Amino acid sequence: MRVLVLVLVPLLLAAQADALDLEKLTRHVDGRVASYVQTLREWVAVESDSSDVSKRPELHHMMNLTADKLRSLGGKVEMVDIGLQELPDGKSIPLPKVVTAQFGEDPSKHTVCIYGHVDVQPAKKEDGWATEPYNLTDINGNLYGRGASDNKAPVLAWIHTVEAYKALDMELPVNVKFLIEGMEETGSNGLEAMIIAQRDTFFLDVDYIIISDCGWLSRRPALTYGTRGNCYFFAEVEGPKQDLHSGVYGGTVIEPMTDLIGILDTLISPSGKILIPGIREAVAPFSDEEWKMYQDIEFDMENYKEKHLNPVPQVDLLAHRWRYPTVSIHGIEGAFSASGSKTVIPAKVTGKFSIRQVPNMDPATVKKQVTEYLHSVFAKRKSPNSLKVTMIIGAKPWLADTQHSLYEAGKEAIKKVFQVEPDLIREGGTIPVARTFQDVTEKSIIMLPIGGFDDGLHSQNEKMSRYNYIEGTKLFIAYLHEVAQIKKVIYFCVIVR
Amino acid sequence: MRVLVLVLVPLLLAAQADALDLEKLTRHVDGRVASYVQTLREWVAVESDSSDVSKRPELHHMMNLTADKLRSLGGKVEMVDIGLQELPDGKSIPLPKVVTAQFGEDPSKHTVCIYGHVDVQPAKKEDGWATEPYNLTDINGNLYGRGASDNKAPVLAWIHTVEAYKALDMELPVNVKFLIEGMEETGSNGLEAMIIAQRDTFFLDVDYIIISDCGWLSRRPALTYGTRGNCYFFAEVEGPKQDLHSGVYGGTVIEPMTDLIGILDTLISPSGKILIPGIREAVAPFSDEEWKMYQDIEFDMENYKEKHLNPVPQVDLLAHRWRYPTVSIHGIEGAFSASGSKTVIPAKVTGKFSIRQVPNMDPATVKKQVTEYLHSVFAKRKSPNSLKVTMIIGAKPWLADTQHSLYEAGKEAIKKVFQVEPDLIREGGTIPVARTFQDVTEKSIIMLPIGGFDDGLHSQNEKMSRYNYIEGTKLFIAYLHEVAQIKKVIYFCVIVR
Structure with a gap:
């Protein structure tokens, strides 16, 4: 044996x-x-x-x-x-x-x-x-x-x-x-x-x-x-079958741009507070230890202020950069974006925004929260247009x-x-x-x-x-x-x- | 003589x-x-x-x-x-x-x-x-x-x-x-x-x-x-000195896009009502004669509905097309507008919208009404960014x-x-x-x-x-x-x- x-x-x-x-x-x-x-x-x-x-x-x-x-x-x-x-x-x-x-x-x-x-x-x-x-x-x-x-x-x-x-x-x-x-x-x-x-x-x-x-x-x-992670969203509002002349059709259609602007405006408050229910609640609390650590980090506030205009205390600034989520609206695809003027009613417009992820947020949950929220906001508008929300990146x-x-x-x-x-x-x-x-x-x-x-x-x-x-x-x-x-x-x- | x-x-x-x-x-x-x-x-x-x-x-x-x-x-x-x-x-x-x-x-x-x-x-x-x-x-x-x-x-x-x-x-x-x-x-x-x-x-x-x-x-x-006439506006919101990476800077700046979306959203209600004070009051009343005339005009409502989704009575439709003002938001210059994704915070964005003019509106008055209104809305946001409103077309x-x-x-x-x-x-x-x-x-x-x-x-x-x-x-x-x-x-x- x-x-x-x-x-x-x-x-x-x-x-x-x-x-x-x-x-x-x-x-x-x-x-x-x-x-x-x-x-x-x-x-x-x-x-x-x-x-x-x-x-x-x-x-x-x-x-x-x-x-x-x-x-x-x-x-x-x-x-x-x-x-x-x-x-x-x-x-x-x-x-x-x-x-x-x-x-x-x-x-x-x-x-x-x-x-x-x-x-x-x-x-x-x-x-x-x-x-x-x-x-x-x-x-x-x-x-x-x-x-x-x-x-x-x-x-x-x-x-x-x-x-x-x-x-x-x-x-x-x-x-x-x-x-x-x-x-x-x-x-x-x-x-x-x-x-x-x-x-x-x-x-x-x-x-x-x-x-x-x-x-x-x-x-x-x-x-x-x-x-930070990143959840990147496309919110697509679609209305007429094709772009329309705003003189000929303006006033007789509910314009997809009006709807899109309306729903994008519900994502974040003027002071930067995220308005999507559940997002802020998921963020891990900011500990005293972290506070102390952020305080002691070497950071050129003067250079920063000069470039970016928001004079805030260093700890707040670093916390908002590293460990709080944020919503950025990057732009709109399908609308007029060139210089000069164009009198168009865009038929389909896609708003692009992303939400930076921090512990303990979970992209799958965020996807659900954002999609449900935008659809509920959109439903209240009683628009004849349609909304499609997709999350194209979900990085933890x-x-x-x-x-x-x-x-x-x-x-x-x-x-x-x-x-x-x-x-x-x-x-x-x-x-x-x-x-x-x-x-x-x-x-x-x-x-x-x-x-x-x-x-x-x-x-x-x-x-x-x-x-x-x-x-x-x-x-x-x-x-x-x-x-x-x-x-x-x-x-x-x-x-x- | x-x-x-x-x-x-x-x-x-x-x-x-x-x-x-x-x-x-x-x-x-x-x-x-x-x-x-x-x-x-x-x-x-x-x-x-x-x-x-x-x-x-x-x-x-x-x-x-x-x-x-x-x-x-x-x-x-x-x-x-x-x-x-x-x-x-x-x-x-x-x-x-x-x-x-x-x-x-x-x-x-x-x-x-x-x-x-x-x-x-x-x-x-x-x-x-x-x-x-x-x-x-x-x-x-x-x-x-x-x-x-x-x-x-x-x-x-x-x-x-x-x-x-x-x-x-x-x-x-x-x-x-x-x-x-x-x-x-x-x-x-x-x-x-x-x-x-x-x-x-x-x-x-x-x-x-x-x-x-x-x-x-x-x-x-x-x-x-x-x-109809047309007053075409540029609303330019300017913040940081250059475009920023939304990962690195997101959350630490009040983004010009957020401000612009916020003020554009105050121009018109979800149902299409113009919210700028004074605009609707200037419109000449709609007479019974006009009503009768609009009723008798040949217009293919079926084709219209099929294309544009808003089923409204013919008289209302023609009235909103010809003799009522309207706001159209055409697009935003300076933001990301291509297909795909980009994680940018645009530094300067210009919203472009126009207001169709009808008797008895006056472009000079409309310019004043829009400019004052947008500045008052913007002021309430207490944003560190700056707003510039210009009327680039004022056609009667x-x-x-x-x-x-x-x-x-x-x-x-x-x-x-x-x-x-x-x-x-x-x-x-x-x-x-x-x-x-x-x-x-x-x-x-x-x-x-x-x-x-x-x-x-x-x-x-x-x-x-x-x-x-x-x-x-x-x-x-x-x-x-x-x-x-x-x-x-x-x-x-x-x-x-």
């Missing part, structure tokens, strides 16, 4: 970061600045705008460049086919492949997976750029170019991190995987299915996921522990535990590189992939930003400072060392006869 | 329309159908969109085509420079010249002036056109194309009228002048000044002004005796005397060509030039439409039926004969020694 006994032996591995090693790596980075900037220039020159299908060849080229770069460092690289993108006209075109890479397979080490993207938002000189958006331009130590901060430089900083070890012939303190996509700016089309498909393969040995697709809040380095908020060892490692690394305590911050925006990673892979996640607070993401004159790019690379190196020191539990299976 | 005596000799001229002449002219028109359609095709092919300054060369070309056509018939043609158009960016571009022409100068005859325009509303296939808007397409006897009915075919029908006489070597029964402009669709920029400048020259010998820039109400031919309503001999002539001509009594109708839309002609030249005016009731002006799939185009040309010929029979009083000055 054989007895099979499963013995769990917790093996506590705590690799010591060698201060000498770190110094060498840091010096290496300082010596490679010109080369790093040159690579960023080459990457920014690729107009990898994922929202413009005519730029798709550039985007494919960008994914190839990324794969080549990772391969050149000896990584085990794959380009994962994630299928087709359906276009509004019914045609389909290939999605950009997702690039995965692996450096090291030592089971005694932690494995981190770096997430990033190399597609960009649209940009044209005539939008108001001071420089050519796809020609990286160095002005006073700032590197201006579309995608410089979002997210090409951070992806490169991680690649440079691996390169530094390889160049110095040093062993990576942890196994490093990469997952780089090319559809982030348009909703990460195809990525969730890929993550689900590879949950038990690529992600099986991953311990931690690191996302550097965000920025600091001030000049003080920061760790990000939360993002994400929140991490700042006491987790991943965050402790982040604090240590920042102290080593910048000699300051980081701010612990949240993002008002949505990084849906964080929540997807969490829900699908159940791995712990950290957001470790190196972008500046004034990088102008999605806006004109996006930039990455040389300082953040280079010191950010050093931070990533230091971070891998800190992560290596997190205790790792290994399970042995011993068969006893 | 010389005695100067002024003797007024009323010379009653009543030219007899020669039935034989009319028949010949009618046959000529029937033989020219293919050529008339071809000319209309060539005119529709010119994208003479006056609202789009990038199309200005096409518009200039259209004015030249018009002048050439009139010249080819032997008219005394002038292209009147009416100056520059100031653009929102401060630059100026030349306005399209106004084309005037004269056929005949016989002082014993009446002189009519035909007004028309050859500019068009914007149109793109993707707006929902079944055919290419600038490629005239014949489907079941309907000629589809932008500007076909508004106003290129009617202008051509008048030109064909003159051409028929020339081709048959017949004398025109009246002197005919033309005044064709190229800015009608955007408010007849520069025209009023031109009319004022030429009041005592071009207009001096004009007896009557004929406008064919409108349509019938049903399949029954009609004469138009009134139009127009009303003619249907007992005037011009209208009697119209009734006769319609009876001759169509064998029916015309309906006497009003236009819900605005033809500001009618009011300008009346106020500046003090001439009598008639609106003599040939457009169909379902031509889709300003809308997708605008068309002119072959029937209306060709029979309309015959109507114009018959009308000139009827006008020639109006008694003309000639004053002689006799010097008696």
